[in-house]
Amino acid sequence: MSEQSPGQKRFEMVLGGKLGKGVLQIMDSPVAGWDPFTKSYYVVRFLRKEQMSLLWIYDIQPNLDWNWARLNGASIDAGDTFFRRESATGRDLGVLAASLHKKTHHSLRVLDALCGCGIRSLRYLIEADADFVWANDANENHGNVILSNLSQVSRGFGENRRWVVTHCDANAVMADSFVHKEYFDFIDVDSFGSDSSFLRPAFNALRFGGLLYLTSTDGYTSGGHRPQHCLAAYGAYLRPMPYSNELGLRMLIAGAVREASVLGYHVAPLFSYYSYHGPVFRVLLQVKRGKLPNNSHYSFIGYCNKCGNSQAISWDRLGQIRCPCNLNVPGSLLVSGPLYTGPLHSATYLAEMLNLAEQWGWTGNGTGKDLKKLLKQLIDESDPKLPFGFIKLDELASRAKIDSPPLLTMMSALHKNDPRLDLTKIYWKSLVITSIFVAITWWMLQEGYVTSRSHIASNAIKTNCPMAECIRIARELRQC
Structure with missing residues (x-):
């Protein structure tokens, strides 16, 4: 056996030399595992096994999504391309959406406009069919x-051609497809920064009822620090606000709403996903014919900075424009927009x-648990009664001038009333982490408000309860 590379030795150490220890899933020949040193998944192949316990490694393929453990050993070479392992969840969501479209419409033509190393393209071919x-x-x-990477799938010929690779400006590709009426069902534009020049060409190249998967990575602009740049890119003027990362998603949708309206279309967000690495804002839109009546x-x-x-x-x-608090403190009321303010x-x-x-x-183990948790959080956020934005519990405690409610008081209150546990779906083992959220949520439900967690900020809640009422509830809760 040839000398092992540092990566091979590291992985063998992670597995502890024992077959199955640290292994996530065993397939016909490869094994998928997690390397905590690089925080990435690997596919490992066996050279030989002794007494079914010692693991000998001869090939490690880095830069893989977790889902590639499900692809019967399909491998990805990222080469010198820009590749984010952390973006695997965004790719998971895209594959699920593309597959649903194929199941519903029995046809799926995909444009991966900025494909990088081709990992998304390969996943659309294999997983979304x-x-x-x-x-x-x-x-x-x-x-x-x-x-x-794509050669792992037969290219095909003529009408049966499965894939093609080009090196053109993305807008030129979409314009050419529009001219030749070769429309796509799904267009994935995984762009950098706040480039919005592709919006109109994408709408033109997309079939009605098709899906447009947009991206922005410009957290500085969504934070309200470059309002003129945001105005040029998305037609919105953003100011610094506590929920700026949610505004990043709404900014992206608003730009699409504006461009679609010019062409006589309208768009409906199917999901909006924020990830802190980058940061990355991803939005899936369905494009429909006709303008909205309003x-x-x-x-x-x-x-309002003064009252929240x-x-x-x-x-x-x-x-x-005026704030309901009527304090009229100069500079306290910030206005951003126009933005998308719907679900x-x-x-x-x-x-x-x-x-x-x-x-x-995909939801049984490992990263799958995070995907299931994310989708459930997004479902909770989908309540049409929930407004834009969220309230961070730290800000709420600061405005209410109180400390966090005592943990024992919270646990006692929850224990005395079992329906509270049913409403919040919280298990005792997680009460230490979630007790504040559980208590405030339950009180808001009793007051007739709706509330949910925010997938964007772990210590925040989305609710239609005004800040003044939130402060009152928090103070009453503190006195229990």
Whole structure:
């Protein structure tokens, strides 16, 4: 056996030299495992086994999504391309959405406009069973890597061609498809920064009822630090607000709403996903024919630094903006927009995604638990009664001038009333972490408000309860 590389030795140490220890899933020949040193998954192949216990490794393939453990050993070579292992969840969501479209419409033509190393394209081919995938990346130096990865699927010929690779400007590819009326069912644009130039070409190249998967990685702009840049890219002027990462999603949707309206279309968000690494904002939109009769969800957002209240501001109220607290402190009321202010997700669609993920066995172990938790959180956020934004519990405690409610008091209150446990679906083992959220949530439910966690901020709640009422509830809770 040849000398092992440092990566091989490291992985053998992780597995402890024992077959099965640290192993996530065993297939015909490869084994998928997790390397905590690089925080990534690997596919390992056996050279030989002695007494069914010692593990000998001869090939390690890095830069794999967790889901590639399900692909019967399909491998990915990232080469010198930009590749984020942490973006696997966003790719999971895209594959689930594409597969649902194929099951519903019995056809799936995909454009991976900025394909990088081709990992998304390969997953759409294998997992979503796409009929055809156009993998495009403007960098010709990535060509060999992309071809090597996609060659694991037979290319096909003529009308049976499964995939093609090009190195063109993404907008040129979409314009060419529009001219030749070769429309796509699913377009994935995994772009950097706040590039929005592709929006109109993407709408033109997409079939009606098709899906557009958008990306932004410009957290600095969504944080309100470059309002002029945001205005140029998405037609919205953003100011710093406590829930800026949610505004990043709404900013992206708003830009799409504006462009679609120009073309006589409208869009419906199916899910919106924020990930802190990058950060990355990803939104899946369904494009439909015809303009909406009114743009009630395309308006402005106001936030008062003094009282913490947020409000939606319609276009006809722009000259009458004031905060309900009536303090009128100069500079206290911040206004951003126009932004999309409607629901970020479709609960029905997310339920279908969760059901499919469970059918595929994606929610049984490892990262799958995180995917299931995420989808359930997005479903909770989909309540149409929930407004935009969220309230961080730290901010709430600061405004109420109180400490966190005593843990024993919370546990006693929960224990005395079993329905509270049913409403919040909290187990005793997690009460230490979630007791504050559980208590405030239960009180808000009793007051007739709706509430949920936010997938964007772990210590925040989404609710239609005004800040003043939240403060009152928190103070009463503290006195229990």
